[in-house]
Amino acid sequence: MKRALLIGLYACGGLLLLAPFWFGDRYANLAIRMMIAALFASAFNLLWRQARLLSFGHGVYFGAGMFAVVHLMRAIEAGLNVPLILAPLVGALVSLVVGLVFGFVATLRSGAYFSMITLAIAELVYSLGPRWQGLFGGEAGISSMRMPSMGLNFATLNQVYLIVLLWCMVGFGILWFFAKTPLGQIAFALGDNEQRLRFLGYRTHAVKVVLFALSAALSGLAGGLLGITAENVDYTVFGPASSAAPVIQTFIGGADMLLGPALGATLLTGFGNIFSDVTRLWLLYQGIAFVLVVLFLPGGIAGSFATGKRVSWGNAAVNAFAVLLSSCSLIFICESAAVLLSDAYMSRRAGQGGAWVDYRLFNLDLAPLSPLVWGLPLLVGLIGVALSWKLSESGRTA
């Protein structure tokens, strides 16, 4: 059943790839962001899935590729004759070089040290970014415009979408193929037991540097694609948010599957796009989802579909229902809190002599002191939690 579900999921994903051609620029744009995020997260996960190296500074390599491509596009504007479709390759190459240099330093250590060094490198680049006006364009960044090439004018995003689709497929192809090469195999072994690998005569530091550089290059490819799409880049691309995104997306999606990060990146980019305009608490929900996945689904979403255990449709449905119940309850309570703690509500209260006046949420008028308003969501949430608890208990004893 899980296999069927997974295949269905991939089929839906495949259909989505073609969707922008029917739905126009807005969805082309969203689809482009999703694919770029998917490629970036997967490139990040090359380090983790294989070598168990957890980078908190991959925004640097993403940004390096993006800057390289925007610089190249400026050169094309000025008359350089390079077809636009090859531009992302330049981003990948530049990030490869940057990745080799920083990767050499970072991979001197592993484990938590590695994470902290990558974080520090990212902070360093981020703090230097605005200084180097010529290269990074200061706060405003640098911008360019896509020039027509090879018979396409690239004015609409649908045409850009083609480039992104093509290069993402190349990127995923490389990731898929790499796992099967001797070096890919060595990288897996490295993640399991670096010491043992050294006694087989492998220079593990060199392996890690090469792996890091490859991961950086693919991140740069993703960055380059964003450069082509956005036609503009500034140093904030090196900021903590860029580096945190692939981490969150990867582990929510499922870090031990080739396509897990892509799934996580697609979902979170999509949800982020929808929800961040509707609620101010999107980052909170994302954080809670991340922590819950780390706590209860170590394999992420994709990993939970791909376990060897057989689960009946009924159980899956109940579980999905339970998750739905508890998330509805959580969202209701958080949004209520956000409204009740807001300045606007405080002043309305003050206007009414400090009374707990009704507040409006989801087109409902709610009384903040009513036991029903808090009790019902709490009850619903508890039912949800109890349901999934019961399911996991019975799953353990079975």
Added chain:
Amino acid sequence: MTYLLSSLVNGLVFGLLLFMVSAGLTLIFGMMGVLNFAHSSLYMLGAYLGYSIGRWTGFWPALLFAPLVVALIGAFIERFMLRRVHRHGHAQELLLTFGLALIIHEVVKLFYGPYPVEYAVPAELAQTAFSANGLNFPLYRLFIGAVAVSMFVCLFLLMKFTRVGLTVRAALSQPQMVEALGHNVGLVFLFVFAVGAGLAGLAGAVAGAFYPTGPNMADDLGSIVFVVVVVGGLGSLEGALIASLAIGLLTTLTVGLDWTLAGALAPVGLSEWASSIGGPFTITLSSLTGSLPFIIMLLVLLIRPAGLMGERA
């Protein structure tokens, strides 16, 4: 001269604040192997709780209760979250704390709003300790320094000379053995994490009254604290102290120095060439103050990978 003196003292105090925050982090890492990404968030929680509790009880009781509450939160995190993912390895623990940092940041903003709150120094400490050439030196700075120093002394004595320290260290290297001797290893870890969190909470409650207590205070300090811990050697209390002071002094003293690489090349006659290149050659040292800790960290890692006081890996 006044400038040098005041910079020295300011640097020392800032270094001691860094130490207060990094002490808990290095303690937890040294004892449990967990790199706590949420540590600076606990520091922020300490400040906000100090502010909230202080509104009811006044400053001094809040200074006691806020760290206690943070320690309880730490105990909760260890017991019900970290322990759950422990079997999946340290990376999973790190990810968990990373996620917790995201949540704490958003929750603080939900409850306290996006602006810094009015957490003020109590009247009895809002005085001038001494003045030199027209610059006052606030008493509260001395207070921060005093708290940090006593924290170091207590921790040092606790680790070196009591059974607690012995048990904890043994629990790390030989968990089964310690268990067999009748110690509850789980309880030891719970205790360590709670104490580490409580120390961060104390640092927050003390420093939050002086530095602004706002939702960005965790991000502001977080990465510098990592630098301190790496430079000092993960798990080494003495190393953390030395690194904190060094980074505090260095970032404070470089503020006045407008040196550039291009200037440094002047003796070999390359100054003009370097200036024409621009970019990194013309950045002044004073404008690099914020980046300096990270440069130091990279240098230390290249020259002495285990940190100043860390044991050779």
Added chain:
Amino acid sequence: MSAIALSAVTKRFGASEIIRGVDLTVNTGERHALIGPNGAGKSTLFNLISGQIRPSSGEIFLNGRRSDRDAPEMIARRGVARSFQITSLFARLTVFETLRLGVMATHGVRFCFWRTAASRRDVTQDVFALLGDVNLTHRADAPVSELPYSEQRALELAVTLALRPDVILLDEPTAGMSVEEAAQTVALVRRLTAGRTLLVVEHDMDVVFSLCDRISVLVHGRIIATGTPDEIANNDSVNEAYLGKGVH
């Protein structure tokens, strides 16, 4: 020329001196056992020879070349392979993939990312030959983590041998095995290490006496005796320091 030569090797951890001036020579082609009571420093000495840790002082020569400052991978490439006491292979790989890592190393296939590992027929052939040697052919596709203990040990041995080493260091190859399994393993080791230099750390005296040409006894970080099994069995100080204890 000796395969392994240690002269005045010392190793200190902090204040405690674990290895105190060890001189040891293992001749080419000989099977040499290193024995000693628990805590004598056998594992430390083993780690020193294989390059995992560096001596505080003294010199180590492998096949006549000084090696005490070399990284483990350089030592491995010089034809010195070691096994590990606590089986530590690659949990996410299959038996076949694990062994292939060893074989690839000898074929010089390292930084290759332009063709799949499966496309190297010569590597695959060598892997199956080795699998046959240790009777694991039927297990080729099983994940390493699912193998029973004795088969993991056999795989560990196979991985060590895959490097085609001329000096083999085995760390307690029969630890934790039943008498029967141990006998099988000894036979396997004897068969597969024929003609090569072998240094083995072992607790089981039956194994040591049946397998090895010469024995060195390490006590409190010092070699107190080296000789043939007979000489060692009749050495007074050895009996006193080590075998005597074993009898009680």
Added chain:
Amino acid sequence: MTLLDRRDVLKLAGAAAAAMAGPALAQSNPALKIASVETLSGPGSTVNRLWSLGLKYCVDKINAEGGWNGQKLVYAEYDTEGTTGGASQKTQAAIADGAHIIIHGGSSAIGGQISEDIRKWNLRNPTAKVLFFGPGIEALELTGAKCHYHFFRFATNADIRVRALIAGMKAENALGKKVFSINQNYSWGQDIQAALEKGAPENDFVLVDKVLHDVNKIQDFSPYVARIAASGADTVFTGNWGNDLSLLLKAVQAAGLKVKFATTFLDLPGALSSAGTAALGYYHAEMWNPQAYGAFGQELWTDYKAKMGTVPSTSEAKSVLCLLILQKALKTIPATGKIEVDVIAKALENTTYDAPTGKVTIRPADHQLAWPIVVSKVEQGAKFPFDGTDMGFVPLKIIPAEEAVNAVQASCKMQRPA
């Protein structure tokens, strides 16, 4: 079909209530759609969401007065998530949702991205052009090398602010001979420092020392305070905002340093309260000042507090003024049954807005607004107390728009539509 859910969610949340009501009304005149693209989540949201709040308030106000051409204005918010990438994406989304005017106040970096995106969009889609308003983005470049016909800067810039401060303080005899410049090390801070360097010889003061420091990185400003003390400056100019301003002022207060500050963002939330009484006597220059705006200021102050819960910060007030000027321009455009942004842009260029402080005009050459600038001083017991303190900004001098505005930058080569 994740892609299609968006509209449903919007409906559920009621955020698009106005959008739903729109089509139901008469088809004759389409509704003008205004999109606020702002950093509404993450660390940058602290100050940036104020812009959206002000816009929301003013759109409601305009709609209560009947909207435009019988249609209510449609207002929607988009969250940049603090990144230029997100801003670009949300700009696209806003355009796809049919926005005619996009407004961003928060950051010059993000504003620069949006401005470029819109310039390119308009080049490529001449039949569906979009306008971009910047009520708070002050980097000179945006009306310089990056200026274009569809961007309007409804804000001051570094040059305007520094010249106003110098003029106002000289008139008060408060400038002194020694001036210290401490600024954040990015375009805004650099612009301020450059303006000071330019102004020093003309105005007979010496720039004794200047510091550019990291943005939002410095924990402890006391070393900088020591440096200010060592320089013996009479006046310190700073363009700092947010944490960097609060921390700087706190450190000055703690050190008991007696020096005047000339500021540009002291009126934003958090700044006055952290400075405490040390801020008394500090100087400030901004186009908005509730007291200087007289009855208008009073009205906005009380009405805003009643509707939005807080008194309007300067950002919110500037958002409001931005839309009021738009409202005035719109009134001159006859209903034609369609919305043409080039016509709106043209109308804006010809609009003169009568602010209580004087006439506000829009310079056609680079679309920089010429505001009268209010130079004020922090005093206790002011009529409009700021930031929960009893201090406020008492106006000293109003510099007329034509004196205050800087010269058109030579780098601006605006292409006007045919």
